[in-house]
Amino acid sequence: MNRSTFGLIFGGIFTALCTASFAATPLGGLAVALSPAEDVMVAGGDNRALLIVDTAKMEVTNRAWLGVSITDLQFNKDGSQLLVQDTDGTIHQVDAKKWEVAKSEKKADQMSVSREADLVAALDADYAGQVVKILSASDLSPKGKVTLEKGQKVVALGLNASGTRLAVLLDAVTDATEPKATETPKDLKDLAADEFKLKNDGKTSQFMVFEVPEGKKIVDKKLYYSPSSSGAKIFFSGDNALLVNYSNLNATVTPEGEVTLFKFENSYNYGIGASPDQSIILTGGLSNGSYTKVEGMNQTTFTSDKLPTWPEYFKSFAVAKDGTAYGATSSFRVARIKSNGSFDKAFPLY
Known part of the structure; x- marks a missing residue:
């Protein structure tokens, strides 16, 4: 079986099985974070430990056992704290000097961090009504919240870079006012065909934007678009x-609810990440990925060096101020990607 065939088969299996928490760890491996000073990198995943890396040498200099399976890592504004998301939907605040857990916040899944505002948004999927918590990224103290109606299910959320807006996408629901077609016209191809299918599947989703930390709703639109899988993330480009x-x-969704579909030049997005200012988005799958400058949506593809035996997938990304990116993989490596979007070198971490 070749790699592309394996990717298609596994992609279908993964889509059927994954949950929101596990979407960040499709094949195990590592998540990665870069400190604001960019002198320290931290990686961790289903090894249940933090690997502290000297970025100048790209070598592990310290290790810290946490005992939890890790799906995401993010530093706070001054780099003194590391936020660790685990597969149970808990955020652990780790002191970035002692590498010890200082505090944990349960019922805090799908975390989204604004480093500029030193805030983190996270989901409490309470049956009585889901709540998006707005917490301090430095001590996990509450700063605000958005409470949804009972039955509304969040599939994606995201803060903008400045931490002043929170976008929330709800799960698609059957909508009797929407058309439903069984066949796509044969003359429609690619994104045009995808758009037709979404507009004629009899479903809609609800998209909302809130002011942070007050929680005032400023956008509430019904969309024909809904993600076909879990593991979605929301970033901002201006008001969009x-x-x-x-x-x-x-x-891309405007405040008026207008939707424009797009794809990155890699295949499936096993890994999704962005620079702290959200001007650069990285996505990756089987050994390759896309480096996208959001302004103009200019994309460059990169491919890592191939390893023998089991295929390697990108899982997580971090981006430095100069545009250099780091992609953590399912093979416990971190690939350095140049600011022009080309692959540089991969480093095993152990």
Whole structure:
């Protein structure tokens, strides 16, 4: 079986099985974070430990056992704290000097961090009504919240870079006012065909934007778009939201609710990440990925060096101020990607 065939088969299996928490760890491996000073990198995943890396040498200088399976890592504004998301939907605040857990916040899944505002948004999927918590990224103290109606299910959320806006996408629901077609016209191809299918599947989703930390709703629109898989993330480009998901059928949504579909040049988005200012988005799958400058949506593809035996997938990304990016993989490596979007070198971490 060749790699592309394996990717298609596994992609279908993964889409059927994954949950929101596990979407960040499709094949195990590592998540990665870069400190604001960019002198320290931290990686961790289903090894249940933090690997502290000297970025100048790209060598592990310290290790810290946490005992939890890790899906995401983010530093706070001054780099003194590391936020660790685990597969149970808990955020652990780790002191970045002692590398010890200082505090944990349960019922805090799908975390989205604004380093500029030193805030983190996270989901409490309470049955009585889901709540998006707005917490301090430095001590996990509450700063605000958005409470949704009972039955409304969040599939993606994201803060803008400045931490002043929170976007929320709800799960698609059957909508009797929407058309439903069983066949796509044969003359429609690629994104045009995808758009037709979404507009004629009899479903809609609800998209909302809130002011942070007050929680005032400023956008509430019904969309024909809904992600076909879990693991979606939301970024911002000005007032527009960018909805990026595993299936790679992504969407730009304006405050007026207008939707434009787009795809990155890699296949499935096993890994999704962005620079702290959200001006650069990276996505990756089987050994390759896309480096996208959001302004103009200029994309460059990169491919890592191939390893023998089991295929390697990108899982997580971090971006430095000069545009250099780091992609963590399912093979416990971190690939350095140049600011022009080309692959530089991969480093095993152990």
